[in-house]
Amino acid sequence: MQDYQEAMLKSLVAVAWADGQLHGEESDIIDGLLAVYEIAGKDAETIRAFAKTKRTLDDVPLTELSIDDRRQLLQHAILVTYADGQQTSAETAVIDALIKKLRLEAEDAQKIREATDARAKRLTKLL
Secondary structure, eight states, rough: OOHHHHHHHHHHHHHHGGGGGHHHHHHHHHHHHHHHHOOOOOHHHHHHHHSSSOOOOOOOTTTTTTTTHHHHHHHHHHHHHHSSSSHHHHHHHHHHHHHHHHTHOOOHHHHHHHHHHHHHHHTTTOO
């Protein structure tokens, strides 16, 4: 597993824990990303073990992420917050904190957030 992949996946785990619980749907998204990144075996188990305990963004070093990776992480994180059908205020707050930690420009982050929120809301209607 590459450092940027580990940072992204661990960040998504922290986002998934924002409301104090790791829901099955959120675990499914993380498992799906493990598959997309072709991460298996010991590396996949490392991420799954990391996910078993409540995590915050402070548990994740994001120094290995390029600007494109940071944008993609924000998109994935927003989708994770809608995994159980709704985004809570705690999840909104963790997205705000993630944007700051990723050092994305406010206008860029807002465009990503609006587009991804709209996409997530459309997708949750299909559930």
